[in-house]
Structures are given as C-alpha cells and as structure tokens.
Amino acid sequence: MIGKIAKSLLGLAVVGVVVSFGYRQGYDDRDAGREMRLARSAAAQEGDDARKGSYYPNTEQLADDEMRVIALGTGMPNLTKAQKSSGWFVELGNGDVFLFDIGSGSMENLHALRPDFAKVDKVFVSHLHTDHVGDFGALLVGGWLTGRYTPLHVYGPSGAERPLGTAAFVEHQIQSFAWDLSGRSGRLPDAGGRVEVHEFDYRVVNNVVYEANGVTITSWPAIHALDGPVSYKLEWNGLSFVFGGDTYPNSWFIENAAGADLVIHECFLPPAALAKYFGWGLAQATNVSTRIHTEPTAFGKIMSAVRPRMAVGYHSVLIPELAQEILEGVRQTYDGPLTLASDLYVWNITKDRIEVREAVVAERAYPSSVTPDYNSAPRTGFTETSEFIQSGKWAEYTPPPMPERR
Numbered sequence: 001m002i003g004k005i006a007k008s009l010l011g012l013a014v015v016g017v018v019v020s021f022g023y024r025q026g027y028d029d030r031d032a033g034r035e036m037r038l039a040r041s042a043a044a045q046e047g048d049d050a051r052k053g054s055y056y057p058n059t060e061q062l063a064d065d066e067m068r069v070i071a072l073g074t075g076m077p078n079l080t081k082a083q084k085s086s087g088w089f090v091e092l093g094n095g096d097v098f099l100f101d102i103g104s105g106s107m108e109n110l111h112a113l114r115p116d117f118a119k120v121d122k123v124f125v126s127h128l129h130t131d132h133v134g135d136f137g138a139l140l141v142g143g144w145l146t147g148r149y150t151p152l153h154v155y156g157p158s159g160a161e162r163p164l165g166t167a168a169f170v171e172h173q174i175q176s177f178a179w180d181l182s183g184r185s186g187r188l189p190d191a192g193g194r195v196e197v198h199e200f201d202y203r204v205v206n207n208v209v210y211e212a213n214g215v216t217i218t219s220w221p222a223i224h225a226l227d228g229p230v231s232y233k234l235e236w237n238g239l240s241f242v243f244g245g246d247t248y249p250n251s252w253f254i255e256n257a258a259g260a261d262l263v264i265h266e267c268f269l270p271p272a273a274l275a276k277y278f279g280w281g282l283a284q285a286t287n288v289s290t291r292i293h294t295e296p297t298a299f300g301k302i303m304s305a306v307r308p309r310m311a312v313g314y315h316s317v318l319i320p321e322l323a324q325e326i327l328e329g330v331r332q333t334y335d336g337p338l339t340l341a342s343d344l345y346v347w348n349i350t351k352d353r354i355e356v357r358e359a360v361v362a363e364r365a366y367p368s369s370v371t372p373d374y375n376s377a378p379r380t381g382f383t384e385t386s387e388f389i390q391s392g393k394w395a396e397y398t399p400p401p402m403p404e405r406r
Contacts, residue, residue: 055346055359057113058368064093067239067349069262070113070359072099073106074314074341077131083318083343084109085131088243088264092236096213099123100232100243104134107142109343112361114368117147124209124217125156126245127229128169136173140195141180147370149189149377155209157202157219160227167199186382189374202228205252220256222247225292233260239349242308246315248291249298257306261349265302267313267340268293273325277317296329303334310354314341 055070062068068091075083085103089110097119099110110120120143125133140152156166174181174195181193200209202221210217215236222229224246231253234241242257244265257263268289269277275285289295293315294302303311311334316326318340326340337354339345344359384390 053357055348055357057115057359057361062091062093063350065237065239065350066093067091067236067241067261069241069347069349071314071341071343071345072109073101073103073131074316074318074343074345075131076315076317077104077129077134079105080317085134086126086245086315087135089113089115090234090241092215094213094215094236095119096215096236097122098215098217098234099139101126101132101245102135102139103131107135107138109361110139111142111146111367112344112363112365113359114365116368116371117143118149118371118374121148121150122153122210123155124232124243125154125166126222126231126243127157127224128159128164128166129225129246132245133169136170137177137180140173140177140193141184144184144188144192146367147374149192149371149374151191151194151196153196153198155198155200155217157228157230158199159202164226164228165199167197170195170197182383186379188379189377190380191377192374202230206256218256220252221250222253223250224248231256233257238351241349246293249294249302254302254305257308259307261309262312262347262354263303263306263308263310264312264314264341265299266294266315267299267326267330268295268315269317269322270295270297270325270329273322277319277322296326297333300330300333303330303336303338307336310337310339310347310349310356312339312341312347316340318342 070089072087072089073084075085077085079085084105086101087103087106087110088100090098090100097115099120099122102123102125123139143152154166154170159165162168184193198209200207200219202219205220207219208216209219215234217232217234219230219232222231222245229245229247231242231244231247233256240260242260242263244253244257246266247253253265268274271282271286271289274280274289275282278285290298296313299313313326313330316323323340330338339347339356344361346357346359348355348357
C-alpha cells in the first residue's frame with residue numbers, strides 16, 4: 001500500500017519536456033499592502049543609503065529588466081552555522097524564480113527569505129552529491145506546506161547508468177519519504193506533493209534543458225568524481241547567469257561561460273589549507289583539491305579566460321586565515337571583478353551595473369501567506385490512523401469542532 005502511494009506521488013517526464021506555468025501574484029490583502037508600503041525602486045541611485053550593504057527580503061521590487069541572485073549555501077558537506085551546502089536562488093523581473101542546487105541546509109536560508117512558494121517549483125541540480133541535493137525533502141515538504149500547490153519540477157542529468165541519474169535519485173527519495181508524504185495526504189493540496197522529473201543526457205554540450213517565458217537554460221558536462229555532473233547557463237532579456245556546480249577546469253565551461261554577466265564557479269581550498277582544515281595527509285588533500293575540484297589559482301585562470309562582468313567563487317570555507325589564502329591564490333591569476341561568496345550574499349544585475357550586498361533575515365521568520373489558489377486546491381485521499389491507534393485516544397479530552405473548510 002505504501003509503495004503504491006509513494007509511486008503515485010512521482011511523475012516522471014521524458015527527456016526534453018519543456019514546462020511553463022503562469023501564476024497570479026497571489027498575495028492576500030495584508031501582504032499586498034505591506035509590499036506597497038515597503039517597496040523601493042530597483043533603480044535606486046548609487047547614493048541611496050537604503051540599498052547600501054544590506055538587502056531586506058520582500059522590500060524591493062525587481063525592475064522589469066533586472067535579475068537577482070541569492071546564495072542559499074556556499075560551503076562544504078560538513079555544515080557550519082555560517083555556511084550551508086550549495087544552493088542558489090534566481091529571481092527575474094518577469095516574475096520567474098529558479099533554484100540551482102538544494103544542498104543540505106540551504107532550504108533554511110530559502111525559507112528565511114520568505115518567497116512566494118507557489119512560484120518556487122523548479123530546481124536544476126548540478127549533480128547528486130548530498131551537498132548539492134541533500135535538502136530535497138526539505139524543499140518538497142517545506143514548500144508544499146508553505147504555498148506550493150502544483151508539482152515540484154526537478155531538472156537534472158542522467159548518470160553513466162540509470163541508478164546514478166536524477167530520475168532514480170528522486171524515485172528513491174520519494175520511496176524513503178513514503179510515510180511522510182502519505183501522512184499528509186488530504187491535508188495539503190494533492191498536486192503539491194508530487195514531483196515531475198526532467199532528466200537529460202549529461203553528455204550533450206550546449207543542451208537546451210528549459211525554455212519558457214523568454215528564459216533559456218542550457219547545460220554542458222562538468223568534470224567531477226563520476227560521469228554525470230553538469231554546469232548551467234540561464235539567459236533572459238540580454239542577461240546571463242552561469243552556475244558551474246562542482247567541476248575540474250574544463251574547456252566546455254570556458255566556451256559556454258565566456259562573457260556572461262554573473263559566473264559562479266567553485267573556488268576550493270588549496271591543498272595545504274584543505275589538509276590543515278580536515279587533518280588530512282597532503283596527498284589526499286592534493287587529490288581532492290586539484291583533481292576533483294578547482295583550487296584558487298585555477299579558478300583565477302578560468303575567470304581570466306571567461307572575463308565575466310562578475311566572477312563568483314564558492315565551495316570554500318571562509319574561516320579568516322583560509323579566506324585570505326583563497327583570495328591570494330585567485331589574485332595570482334585573475335584581476336577582474338570578484339566576489340568570494342558566503343551565504344545570503346545578494347547580486348542585483350542589470351545591463352548597467354551589478355550590485356553586491358548581504359541579505360538581512362530573521363532567525364525565526366514567518367512564512368509569506370499562502371495564496372487563495374493554495375487554499376482552494378483539491379485535497380483528497382485523507383488518511384487516518386488504524387482502529388488500534390484510535391482506541392488509544394484519551395477519553396478525558398474532546399477536540400473542538402472542525403470549522404467548515406474555506
């Protein structure tokens with residue numbers, strides 16, 4: 001029975017399917033009023049103190065021609081309070097939003113931003129290491145609770161064999177969460193608990209994996225650990241965002257990322273610093289840093305070849321003395337615009353300028369209100385515990401009557 005329920009929650013899409021949804025803004029009157037009171041123009045002047053240094057979520061409207069990228073996680077598989085694993089939130093002036101990677105802990109920072117989760121339904125994964133997909137369950141269930149009433153769409157690469165691809169990963173994740181998903185049946189919108197997978201061939205260079213609403217996202221192979229990882233490029237309205245995932249320096253990246261506006265590529269710890277950080281031997285640290293990942297001087301060489309408007313290094317441990325080593329390594333080989341990213345850094349991108357700030361969030365943030373469409377979305381298959389469990393209810397307590405659903 002549980003297996004059937006879990007399978008019913010998983011929808012597998014064929015390779016190359018293009019998905020596009022149109023949503024209403026969906027805020028209730030309270031949220032709409034708050035947005036109008038606090039909104040500031042995206043075209044603020046350089047001297048506007050309100051935009052210096054800090055970004056306050058849901059207080060600024062994106063201009064029609066503006067892109068915003070927020071780092072949800074920039075660190076390693078071993079999480080710290082300051083740095084979660086890989087995750088990137090991209091918002092466009094046309095109203096579209098996208099996630100790139102959902103590494104362990106990254107959803108904590110996404111929820112702190114209080115997005116409209118009715119729109120957060122598309123995630124593009126670079127590869128299947130836990131520090132890039134470990135928060136799958138948190139996104140699926142947390143987003144479902146917080147406003148998503150349509151299926152979650154997961155885009156990701158195939159592997160050298162089917163068990164190593166995105167579709168198999170999602171299928172087994174759904175099976176592992178069978179109790180969780182079944183227990184919410186009927187209480188939450190039916191479709192919000194479903195997943196549609198769009199698996200594509202990782203070997204195809206400049207592969208169009210998504211195209212809708214003026215947005216095109218392409219992929220190409222990355223070199224990391226096993227066959228399967230990819231890098232992505234999002235193009236919209238004359239702007240371009242590149243996310244490398246994890247990768248050894250490769251010619252595909254140089255060719256496809258050249259001249260992009262914001263280019264994110266891993267900038268790993270150099271061998272000696274990695275050995276010091278983990279207590280590893282230098283041989284192991286050198287193998288990981290320079291054969292599986294990209295160390296700082298190599299990152300700099302890549303960016304000198306790509307020449308982006310803004311280079312972004314991530315996948316580092318920004319402990320002060322290690323951050324200095326990373327920076328010195330990069331500057332040996334690259335002298336252009338640079339951000340060494342940490343969690344909740346924010347980039348606002350237009351054709352005229354790129355602004356880098358840090359988001360200010362509450363540690364106990366309320367979610368944004370769900371939309372009317374969420375509240376009216378179909379809910380069926382209501383689940384109950386068995387007669388045996390029901391028989392254990394305490395007779396001294398009677399719950400209040402249920403109100404009519406609205």
